[in-house]
Amino acid sequence: MDTAPPLRSQLDRRRFVKSVSAAGMGMATLKNAPLLHAGTITDTSRRKRYAMVGVGIRQTMFQDAIEVRFPEHAEIVGLCDVNQGRLKLAQSRSRRNGAKVPPIYLASDFSRMLRETRPDTVIVTTVDATHDEYMIRAMESGCDVITEKPMTTTAEKCQRILDAKARTGRNIKVTFNYRYSPMRTQVKELLMSGEIGDVLSVDFRWMLNTLHGADYFRRWHAHKEHSGGLMVHKATHHFDLLNWWLSDVPELVFATGKREFYTPKTARRFGLSGQQERCLTCTEIADCNFYLDLNSREYLKTLYLENEYYDGYLRDRCIWRPEVDIEDTMNVLVTYRSGITLTYSLNAFSPWSGYIAIFNGTLGRLEHTVVERAYMSGDGTVQGGLARGGVTTRTLPLRDSPTEHTPWKSEGPHAGGDKLMMEDLFLPNQPADKYLRASDERGGAASILVGVAANHCFETGLPVKISDLVSGFKAPDLPPGPSRTGPLPMPPPIENINT
Numbered sequence: 001m002d003t004a005p006p007l008r009s010q011l012d013r014r015r016f017v018k019s020v021s022a023a024g025m026g027m028a029t030l031k032n033a034p035l036l037h038a039g040t041i042t043d044t045s046r047r048k049r050y051a052m053v054g055v056g057i058r059q060t061m062f063q064d065a066i067e068v069r070f071p072e073h074a075e076i077v078g079l080c081d082v083n084q085g086r087l088k089l090a091q092s093r094s095r096r097n098g099a100k101v102p103p104i105y106l107a108s109d110f111s112r113m114l115r116e117t118r119p120d121t122v123i124v125t126t127v128d129a130t131h132d133e134y135m136i137r138a139m140e141s142g143c144d145v146i147t148e149k150p151m152t153t154t155a156e157k158c159q160r161i162l163d164a165k166a167r168t169g170r171n172i173k174v175t176f177n178y179r180y181s182p183m184r185t186q187v188k189e190l191l192m193s194g195e196i197g198d199v200l201s202v203d204f205r206w207m208l209n210t211l212h213g214a215d216y217f218r219r220w221h222a223h224k225e226h227s228g229g230l231m232v233h234k235a236t237h238h239f240d241l242l243n244w245w246l247s248d249v250p251e252l253v254f255a256t257g258k259r260e261f262y263t264p265k266t267a268r269r270f271g272l273s274g275q276q277e278r279c280l281t282c283t284e285i286a287d288c289n290f291y292l293d294l295n296s297r298e299y300l301k302t303l304y305l306e307n308e309y310y311d312g313y314l315r316d317r318c319i320w321r322p323e324v325d326i327e328d329t330m331n332v333l334v335t336y337r338s339g340i341t342l343t344y345s346l347n348a349f350s351p352w353s354g355y356i357a358i359f360n361g362t363l364g365r366l367e368h369t370v371v372e373r374a375y376m377s378g379d380g381t382v383q384g385g386l387a388r389g390g391v392t393t394r395t396l397p398l399r400d401s402p403t404e405h406t407p408w409k410s411e412g413p414h415a416g417g418d419k420l421m422m423e424d425l426f427l428p429n430q431p432a433d434k435y436l437r438a439s440d441e442r443g444g445a446a447s448i449l450v451g452v453a454a455n456h457c458f459e460t461g462l463p464v465k466i467s468d469l470v471s472g473f474k475a476p477d478l479p480p481g482p483s484r485t486g487p488l489p490m491p492p493p494i495e496n497i498n499t
């Protein structure tokens with residue numbers, strides 16, 4: 001039988017939750033902060049001022065982009081986090097980048113940071129469930145917002161963001177980097193071209209291997225109150241890709257989900273107790289091939305281990321511990337406004353990482369497969385890097401020969417997506433984008449609400465209408481796809497079917 005987690009584990013977790021919610025309480029008192037900016041920045045000759053909240057691993061990408069790649073266009077004017085140690089590390093990074101060292105603020109001083117540093121835009125890279133508070137307070141203070149995915153984790157928080165956006169008129173950008181990976185833009189191009197006609201259904205399966213997948217069960221991601229579970233935290237990428245690829249808006253969701261691999265029971269079947277608090281103090285490391293040694297990875301050590309006493313954030317919790325409350329196996333059915341139907345699955349304990357996407361159109365089928373290289377956050381591996389020859393994209397017309405498409409060159413983190421997205425965010429006067437890859441709160445909502453709906457289904461066993469989750473949700477701007485009603489060329493005669 002599963003036993004309760006050790007007391008120290010509970011205390012550390014409580015301390016972490018407390019530090020996160022204490023920051024939230026500070027927010028409540030500062031909602032009426034004065035507007036800092038009355039208008040939109042139009043003077044592109046001056047550098048844009050960015051304040052950042054959340055200085056964990058993902059923030060470094062934005063910091064390096066601003067300080068190393070685009071210093072003539074952008075500057076960091078303030079850094080904020082609950083963790084003093086990580087704030088100091090972020091300052092050291094600025095020093096190493098040869099940039100002016102920005103002042104640091106604890107989360108309880110977020111509004112003071114906005115008043116003192118007067119940013120144009122706040123970049124939010126905190127724990128997912130805290131995005132909404134910072135986004136709303138930034139907008140109410142007259143700032144624009146760039147937020148990491150997922151935009152937020154629940155329908156209520158999403159509603160608050162949509163309301164604040166409508167009230168303040170500020171701009172929100174949600175950083176869906178997958179849209180920018182060239183080989184995924186190529187899929188968009190093929191779908192827009194009408195080569196397979198208009199899409200009627202999609203089959204999409206995402207796999208996380210037991211390096212990347214297991215890692216979500218070690219950190220804050222393992223608790224829905226912080227991440228919304230993998231349906232929100234991870235699948236927001238996938239649902240956004242699908243919404244964008246299909247140029248459509250999800251309407252109805254049905255889903256099942258369970259956690260059956262990362263459990264104390266599976267640990268016992270592997271010969272472990274499954275009751276450990278964390279790898280650092282684990283007595284079974286010789287027997288557990290999921291063991292993570294923070295001391296052996298310099299970056300994980302300096303970013304998390306050496307700063308954990310500030311907030312109780314343990315980076316190497318036991319993946320088998322009973323109090324995890326997210327799923328590792330998820331199956332979802334989605335119906336889109338146009339009638340397109342989607343079958344989606346996410347598996348977090350697969351032998352390989354990547355995905356298989358199949359689009360069934362009126363004129364044929366598009367099959368797109370991506371195999372990613374092994375990756376774990378912070379261990380020096382490249383997130384979303386591609387295995388050699390890992391991308392295949394082919395179109396199969398009805399009753400005709402398939403075409404293999406040479407993948408558009410996609411190198412670097414998130415298959416080149418991060419680099420291109422940074423240019424789109426920080427370079428002024430970007431040319432018009434026929435693929436409309438930049439996303440705002442409407443795209444952010446359209447994506448997370450599928451995951452939120454799926455989470456509801458897990459609890460109730462009932463389908464959920466997206467329109468029942470929030471009010472005032474408007475469809476995002478998406479490039480037009482092929483006509484769903486116009487004339488279609490008749491496929492070749494039946495003799496052409498050779499298999």
Ligand SMILES: NC(=O)c1ccc[n+]([C@@H]2O[C@H](COP(=O)([O-])OP(=O)(O)OC[C@H]3O[C@@H](n4cnc5c(N)ncnc54)[C@H](O)[C@@H]3O)[C@@H](O)[C@H]2O)c1
Nearest residue numbers: 020023054055056057058081082083107125126127148149
């Ligand atoms: N687009 C992508 O591919 C991608 C990749 C990784 C992470 N992310 C997103 O970036 C964000 C950060 O993820 P990460 O991997 O850097 O996590 P992380 O744990 O490394 O960093 C999170 C940071 O937020 C801070 N924090 C926690 N609660 C806070 C609060 N209430 N106020 C202020 N700061 C707080 C923590 O101290 C920590 O420094 C998440 O939203 C995540 O989903 C996106």
